[in-house]
Amino acid sequence: MPSLSKSMEKLEVESAFIVLDKARELERQGKEIVHFEIGQPDFPTPKHIIEAAKKALDEGKTGYTPAAGIYELREAVAEYISESRGVDVKPKEVVITVGAKMGIFASLIAFLDPGDEVVIPSPTYPAYEGVTKFVGGVPVTVKLREERGFSPSGEEIASAVTDKTKAIVINTPGNPTGGVYSREDIEAIYEVAKKRDIVVISDEIYEHIIFDGKKHVSALSIGDKEHTVLLGGFSKSWSMTGWRLGWVIAPEKVADKVAKVQLNSASCPASFVQYAAIAALKGPWDDVWKMVKEYEARRNLIYEEVNSIPGFSMIKPAATFYAFPNVSKLGVKSSKLADMLLNEAGVALLPGTSFGAEGEGYLRISFATSRENIKKGMKRIRDFVKEKFS
Numbered sequence: 284m285p286s287l288s289k290s291m292e293k294l295e296v297e298s299a300f301i302v303l304d305k306a307r308e309l310e311r312q313g314k315e316i317v318h319f320e321i322g323q324p325d326f327p328t329p330k331h332i333i334e335a336a337k338k339a340l341d342e343g344k345t346g347y348t349p350a351a352g353i354y355e356l357r358e359a360v361a362e363y364i365s366e367s368r369g370v371d372v373k374p375k376e377v378v379i380t381v382g383a384k385m386g387i388f389a390s391l392i393a394f395l396d397p398g399d400e401v402v403i404p405s406p407t408y409p410a411y412e413g414v415t416k417f418v419g420g421v422p423v424t425v426k427l428r429e430e431r432g433f434s435p436s437g438e439e440i441a442s443a444v445t446d447k448t449k450a451i452v453i454n455t456p457g458n459p460t461g462g463v464y465s466r467e468d469i470e471a472i473y474e475v476a477k478k479r480d481i482v483v484i485s486d487e488i489y490e491h492i493i494f495d496g497k498k499h500v501s502a503l504s505i506g507d508k509e510h511t512v513l514l515g516g517f518s519k520s521w522s523m524t525g526w527r528l529g530w531v532i533a534p535e536k537v538a539d540k541v542a543k544v545q546l547n548s549a550s551c552p553a554s555f556v557q558y559a560a561i562a563a564l565k566g567p568w569d570d571v572w573k574m575v576k577e578y579e580a581r582r583n584l585i586y587e588e589v590n591s592i593p594g595f596s597m598i599k600p601a602a603t604f605y606a607f608p609n610v611s612k613l614g615v616k617s618s619k620l621a622d623m624l625l626n627e628a629g630v631a632l633l634p635g636t637s638f639g640a641e642g643e644g645y646l647r648i649s650f651a652t653s654r655e656n657i658k659k660g661m662k663r664i665r666d667f668v669k670e671k672f673s
């Protein structure tokens with residue numbers, strides 16, 4: 284067999300899936316594991332969406348669709364984005380993608396040439412850095428700081444920008460930190476982006492999972508359309524991870540390129556799934572808000588639990604279903620601690636370094652699991668830490 288491509292060496296595997304594999308192996312050996320590793324809602328997809336998918340199947344909506352998605356869904360997303368962002372978005376500026384992940388992939392490919400730099404506030408979702416490297420770009424990370432609620436400093440972003448910077452990728456609300464970017468910080472990012480003609484790629488997939496009555500602040504409401512690519516999707520808010528459906532909002536000439544990347548890889552998202560997604564957007568939204576309410580209760584619980592563990596500390600996550608405790612006081616590398624917790628305490632979670640080197644000293648705990656599980660897992664962690672570290 285001939286040798287594999289050099290670019291394959293740059294593609295990484297999301298560590299949540301590696302940890303899940305390890306945990307499953309331990310389970311096969313008879314161990315009982317509490318799962319905090321995967322960022323996936325533990326609720327069923329709302330019923331009316333499932334019904335809409337069944338109806339679409341019965342009606343024979345089973346063929347290829349246009350690469351950018353069916354017009355009716357592009358129209359529904361355009362309406363939703365226009366209304367929620369207060370900006371006029373046309374269906375031609377919407378591409379329906381195979382998950383938000385395809386949106387990340389396609390939009391970075393659409394902009395980057397080898398050597399182009401991408402500024403990425405980090406720790407963050409690893410695909411931004413991975414795809415940037417894969418296409419020959421250079422990720423330039425800027426540390427997100429706990430004391431700023433994990434919102435990036437405009438000054439630090441500005442000083443990371445060079446003549447080679449093509450894009451700034453932001454993620455608010457953020458995985459793995461649970462932080463939301465402040466309006467002022469997003470404004471500061473656009474100040475640089477507009478002056479230097481840089482695109483802001485804003486991943487807002489957690490836009491609805493936000494707590495304490497806070498309202499999501501979208502890049503598209505602050506910046507101009509010309510410098511913005513907005514990413515979002517159905518996976519998290521509607522508990523539809525396996526349906527693989529997301530969206531990209533971008534100026535028409537960019538949207539065309541994103542659709543072209545999708546055409547050359549997946550062709551299009553699954554047809555009947557797109558019809559079901561119209562039902563998700565049209566509502567009712569009650570199930571979404573019920574899930575968010577439950578995440579908020581879990582967030583409150585885990586906040587108390589984490590702060591009762593010696594050596595752990597955490598600011599209250601403002602959004603998402605991730606807790607991101609600071610464990611640097613324990614004086615052990617995050618990856619080592621995560622391994623110990625899996626093998627010795629039976630708790631699967633991720634080291635902060637799964638989200639970039641800036642995540643050292645942190646763990647990511649997904650609380651997309653029942654309160655009962657949260658209590659059980661946190662007790663195991665507390666008992667383990669007390670035994671090993673005091």
Ligand SMILES: Cc1ncc(COP(=O)(O)O)c(C=O)c1O
Pocket residue numbers: 322381382383384385408454458486488516517518524527528529
């Ligand atoms: C920030 C962020 N963006 C995108 C994705 C991928 O979403 P999708 O399942 O729609 O591809 C995830 C999934 O964990 C995520 O955390």
